[in-house]
Amino acid sequence: MIKGYIEINKDICKGCELCIEAxxxxxxxxxxxxxxxxxxxxELVEQNCTGCxxxxxxxxxxxxxVFREQKPKKAV
Amino acid sequence: xxxxxxxxxxxxxxxxxxxxxxxxxxTRFHYCPGCGHGVAHRILMETIQELxxxxxxxxxxxxxxxxxxxxxxxxxxxxxxxxxxxAVATGVKRVLPDRxxxxxxxxxxxxxxxxxxxxxxxxxxxxxxxxxxxxxxxxMTGGQMAPTTLAKMVTSTTPYGRETDWIGFPLKMTxxxxxxxxxxxxxxxxxxxPNAVRKAKKAIRNAFEYQKLNKGTCxxxxxxxxxxxxxxxxxxxxxxxxxxxxxxxxxxxxxxPEKA
Numbered sequence: 001m002i003k004g005y006i007e008i009n010k011d012i013c014k015g016c017e018l019c020i021e022a023x024x025x026x027x028x029x030x031x032x033x034x035x036x037x038x039x040x041x042x043e044l045v046e047q048n049c050t051g052c053x054x055x056x057x058x059x060x061x062x063x064x065x066v067f068r069e070q071k072p073k074k075a076v
Numbered sequence: 077x078x079x080x081x082x083x084x085x086x087x088x089x090x091x092x093x094x095x096x097x098x099x100x101x102x103t104r105f106h107y108c109p110g111c112g113h114g115v116a117h118r119i120l121m122e123t124i125q126e127l128x129x130x131x132x133x134x135x136x137x138x139x140x141x142x143x144x145x146x147x148x149x150x151x152x153x154x155x156x157x158x159x160x161x162x163a164v165a166t167g168v169k170r171v172l173p174d175r176x177x178x179x180x181x182x183x184x185x186x187x188x189x190x191x192x193x194x195x196x197x198x199x200x201x202x203x204x205x206x207x208x209x210x211x212x213x214x215x216m217t218g219g220q221m222a223p224t225t226l227a228k229m230v231t232s233t234t235p236y237g238r239e240t241d242w243i244g245f246p247l248k249m250t251x252x253x254x255x256x257x258x259x260x261x262x263x264x265x266x267x268x269x270p271n272a273v274r275k276a277k278k279a280i281r282n283a284f285e286y287q288k289l290n291k292g293t294c295x296x297x298x299x300x301x302x303x304x305x306x307x308x309x310x311x312x313x314x315x316x317x318x319x320x321x322x323x324x325x326x327x328x329x330x331x332x333p334e335k336a
Binding site: 004016053057058061064069 | 105
């Protein structure tokens, strides 16, 4: 399985939880901490992220950056 | 935190596959949590970045929740009086015909006070893109009834639901403009699921590409949610949108250019 990870800008996340619903792997959850604006932000807890970008697509605040493992180069 | 350590370890051998486009400024959106405006802003700006037309694009901001669109979009923007975005865009496009011009309007702006401007701009076949965010409510002023409010829908000015026998029926603006000969591409999309977002982005991309052809107005309606105005949390509002808005405002292309 392709591995990936995401970075969430916790200062602009508003904790709307849409990414949690969109994540097919269930890797996201609401943090128990709050950010500078008083919102509970979302964090990546599981390490089964595949970098599918679903969370970033539905994020209304453009808080998510997605990284995905490079494909192994085919032997020539 | 374990995730931070993990992140640093994984940096090598990974590609960035999704990040904030440069055409959005670093300003934090003022929208309510879960609002569809943020997604609509992002797909519009991503498209402009992917097409490489940021320097040749002029946007016209409306009045409503998205009145500060010019703070977020890192391109040339012009604010218009309430409902007059299409008229302003007409002027911009006629003075600068080589630029891509779009308006970004909500349903209170486009379908209520700006109906005349919108219909006449489309009827003249102005070569502009009109992005219409339909959330069936006046979000900014406190959730009052809009022309697009569904029948029986509760808003702050229709506390017993919209009674169509004396308040009237919801206005399908997109269907209305699809009949006009000046309209070249008319479509209705939504942004409530990842797939819907992908389709909406594709529609906006098509609209910008059609604008090159100078054939007429492109009109993209985006059915969106309003968690604060509907008094729901963001995920419930998306479910409500799917169950109530989409049967009345079905997604899809209403008018597509005939293939030559």
